Amino acid sequence: MNKRTFLQAGLAAGAMAATAPAAALAQAKAEGRKLGYAMLGLGYYATQIIMPRFSECEHSKLTALVSGTPDKLAKYGAQYGIPEKSRYSYYTFDRIIDDPTVDIVYVVTPNSLHRTFTERAAKAGKHVMCEKPMATSVADGEAMIAACKAAGRKLMIGYRSRFEPHNLDAIALAGGGALGPVATIVADHGWTASDPNMWRVKKALSGGGSLMDIGIYSLNAARYLTGEEPIAVNAMESTDRSNPVFAEVEDTINFQLLFPSGATANCVSTYSANCNRYRVSGPKGWVEIDPATSYGGQTMRANLDGQAKPRTPPAVRKSQFAGQLDHLSECILTGRDPIVPGEEGLKDLRIIEAIYQAAREGRTVKL
Amino acid sequence: MNKRTFLQAGLAAGAMAATAPAAALAQAKAEGRKLGYAMLGLGYYATQIIMPRFSECEHSKLTALVSGTPDKLAKYGAQYGIPEKSRYSYYTFDRIIDDPTVDIVYVVTPNSLHRTFTERAAKAGKHVMCEKPMATSVADGEAMIAACKAAGRKLMIGYRSRFEPHNLDAIALAGGGALGPVATIVADHGWTASDPNMWRVKKALSGGGSLMDIGIYSLNAARYLTGEEPIAVNAMESTDRSNPVFAEVEDTINFQLLFPSGATANCVSTYSANCNRYRVSGPKGWVEIDPATSYGGQTMRANLDGQAKPRTPPAVRKSQFAGQLDHLSECILTGRDPIVPGEEGLKDLRIIEAIYQAAREGRTVKL
Numbered sequence: 001m002n003k004r005t006f007l008q009a010g011l012a013a014g015a016m017a018a019t020a021p022a023a024a025l026a027q028a029k030a031e032g033r034k035l036g037y038a039m040l041g042l043g044y045y046a047t048q049i050i051m052p053r054f055s056e057c058e059h060s061k062l063t064a065l066v067s068g069t070p071d072k073l074a075k076y077g078a079q080y081g082i083p084e085k086s087r088y089s090y091y092t093f094d095r096i097i098d099d100p101t102v103d104i105v106y107v108v109t110p111n112s113l114h115r116t117f118t119e120r121a122a123k124a125g126k127h128v129m130c131e132k133p134m135a136t137s138v139a140d141g142e143a144m145i146a147a148c149k150a151a152g153r154k155l156m157i158g159y160r161s162r163f164e165p166h167n168l169d170a171i172a173l174a175g176g177g178a179l180g181p182v183a184t185i186v187a188d189h190g191w192t193a194s195d196p197n198m199w200r201v202k203k204a205l206s207g208g209g210s211l212m213d214i215g216i217y218s219l220n221a222a223r224y225l226t227g228e229e230p231i232a233v234n235a236m237e238s239t240d241r242s243n244p245v246f247a248e249v250e251d252t253i254n255f256q257l258l259f260p261s262g263a264t265a266n267c268v269s270t271y272s273a274n275c276n277r278y279r280v281s282g283p284k285g286w287v288e289i290d291p292a293t294s295y296g297g298q299t300m301r302a303n304l305d306g307q308a309k310p311r312t313p314p315a316v317r318k319s320q321f322a323g324q325l326d327h328l329s330e331c332i333l334t335g336r337d338p339i340v341p342g343e344e345g346l347k348d349l350r351i352i353e354a355i356y357q358a359a360r361e362g363r364t365v366k367l
Numbered sequence: 368m369n370k371r372t373f374l375q376a377g378l379a380a381g382a383m384a385a386t387a388p389a390a391a392l393a394q395a396k397a398e399g400r401k402l403g404y405a406m407l408g409l410g411y412y413a414t415q416i417i418m419p420r421f422s423e424c425e426h427s428k429l430t431a432l433v434s435g436t437p438d439k440l441a442k443y444g445a446q447y448g449i450p451e452k453s454r455y456s457y458y459t460f461d462r463i464i465d466d467p468t469v470d471i472v473y474v475v476t477p478n479s480l481h482r483t484f485t486e487r488a489a490k491a492g493k494h495v496m497c498e499k500p501m502a503t504s505v506a507d508g509e510a511m512i513a514a515c516k517a518a519g520r521k522l523m524i525g526y527r528s529r530f531e532p533h534n535l536d537a538i539a540l541a542g543g544g545a546l547g548p549v550a551t552i553v554a555d556h557g558w559t560a561s562d563p564n565m566w567r568v569k570k571a572l573s574g575g576g577s578l579m580d581i582g583i584y585s586l587n588a589a590r591y592l593t594g595e596e597p598i599a600v601n602a603m604e605s606t607d608r609s610n611p612v613f614a615e616v617e618d619t620i621n622f623q624l625l626f627p628s629g630a631t632a633n634c635v636s637t638y639s640a641n642c643n644r645y646r647v648s649g650p651k652g653w654v655e656i657d658p659a660t661s662y663g664g665q666t667m668r669a670n671l672d673g674q675a676k677p678r679t680p681p682a683v684r685k686s687q688f689a690g691q692l693d694h695l696s697e698c699i700l701t702g703r704d705p706i707v708p709g710e711e712g713l714k715d716l717r718i719i720e721a722i723y724q725a726a727r728e729g730r731t732v733k734l
Contacts, residue, residue, distance in 0.1 A: 273653065
């Protein structure tokens with residue numbers, strides 16, 4: 001199967017799936033056909049968190065590696081049985097256009113490189129999974145969406161919590177009226193950054209500090225828990241610029257959101273405390289997860305009848321990581337759009353820019 | 368003992384206590400001398416929460432009642448053995464000047480009446496315990512402080528959490544460096560208001576909505592946990608004015624505080640969800656209480672070594688209510704100032720006015 005026949009097969013599968021998505025998935029499974037991922041950027045998250053999860057996937061497999069470090073290509077190539085011809089440097093990456101084993105490129109680089117690799121992947125005819133934040137500016141995010149659209153390829157952002165059972169349960173509870181109309185969301189995300197040399201505190205690579213890295217989880221949670229887009233934003237920053245870690249990016253930037261329904265969110269984003277939790281509350285009760293958006297260990301409590309109790313969400317078949325990887329493959333096989341497409345990443349980016357503006361100007365920014 | 372000799376005795380005790388407070392308290396205890404409280408305003412909080420706690424007190428006793436409802440005076444007068452001559456209506460209240468059994472008047476009326484009763488109590492030569500918020504405006508709070516100062520009487524505000532063991536432990540942990548420099552405080556206080564007829568939603572009586580009533584706990588906690596005064600305030604309000612409950616006052620008004628050390632606070636104040644908790648976090652750990660400022664049932668967790676664990680605070684001898692009541696008595700006996708004097712209430716009021724202004728004007732208000 002060369003690139004052309006593959007693309008045609010993909011189109012055919014997509015056309016079929018629009019009328020019968022379940023049948024398309026069943027057929028792919030019966031044929032043992034899995035979509036191939038190239039991992040681009042072999043850091044901790046890609047190699048230690050994502051790559052081991054392909055073994056759980058029904059519709060996805062790891063078929064290529066892209067890295068600037070030859071030793072990593074050799075090590076993980078051997079470990080995952082990736083042939084040398086499917087190991088790419090950033091210089092040889094564009095040759096991936098001729099690699100029929102690759103359907104999707106998963107971009108896991110520092111944030112400011114997401115745009116260029118997404119554009120190159122789309123130009124090579126590949127679908128793209130891109131880590132969050134999708135880019136370091138709204139302009140870059142728009143360009144990525146345009147590039148994938150022009151190439152007729154799908155773009156999905158790595159919002160893995162949307163495939164995590166506790167988060168899915170909280171979304172269902174909040175959206176299903178179990179809490180009454182959502183009144184307040186409190187979402188706190190942070191960790192203690194102490195290494196002044198990591199790329200996350202270099203503005204040219206990260207685009208910003210805690211908000212780009214971890215505060216985005218508070219923001220995205222407030223949006224998926226309400227199912228609404230905020231109409232106003234407040235923010236307050238606290239950064240010790242004399243600390244070399246924070247010479248270029250913000251430490252703490254807490255923000256407030258107001259949603260059209262009247263729901264509000266108070267969100268923490270910090271590099272000076274470890275926190276990973278949220279609670280969504282309404283007149284009839286609340287549900288909280290702590291930790292909420294971590295790689296594992298989610299713990300849930302709900303107060304639905306005047307008493308706080310531990311809660312176990314309905315089981316799901318796959319980890320959040322495999323769920324995320326397979327979702328894009330399923331969307332390609334069935335011709336559907338991902339639930340967290342590029343446009344979802346762009347919505348977060350627009351609000352992130354509003355948060356920075358609100359903090360800088362000391363005023364409520366309307367959206 | 369008439370009023371004059373009583374006042375002289377009080378002055379003498381105060382003078383002695385300045386040099387030997389412990390001795391003054393021991394002597395009062397040995398003599399079985401307790402300071403007498405008049406409860407002014409016989410609603411739920413006074414009659415069901417406070418009055419039963421005098422039995423726990425070492426230095427305080429209930430000696431008079433003030434109410435606009437004769438039935439209440441009769442009922443609680445009989446229950447607590449208060450003689451008829453020490454039962455006052457709001458019209459006869461000023462005669463309390465001649466009641467030597469009363470040292471302190473505890474004002475538990477709707478907020479907007481705090482000023483006038485504090486002034487009348489001070490004019491009658493009585494010390495004053497006043498519920499929070501101390502008043503409905505900074506101007507009223509200042510007048511109350513001036514009235515008590517002019518009368519040479521003490522004014523204390525009913526911040527009972529300052530006598531509650533879990534809160535004391537959290538203050539000690541945060542202030543003692545166990546968390547590292549405090550980075551963020553998240554404090555959420557709310558309950559679900561549904562009665563459009565209660566005084567709390569009548570602006571002329573309450574001065575404001577959830578912030579005056581329950582959000583003040585979030586605010587006061589952020590201040591006692593940092594031991595600092597905020598220098599900047601953001602706020603975001605969400606109120607459905609078509610709901611008769613909220614025709615006059617705000618429902619949700621969440622706020623953010625920035626402290627001189629760089630510590631930040633994200634606070635919820637709402638009448639549309641039940642919440643009563645806070646967490647204070649720094650780079651080395653966090654401590655949380657949930658419920659935090661309730662009448663009882665405080666539950667604490669701390670993460671001081673990378674793991675969240677239940678925590679039991681050091682025991683204290685008395686309930687927060689008895690601790691609060693006795694504190695003012697002890698201050699009078701020893702000539703000391705209360706830890707939560709009128710000035711403490713005034714600090715909250717100034718910030719409350721800034722919070723309303725920040726929400727109204729959509730901008731950061733500097734303090």
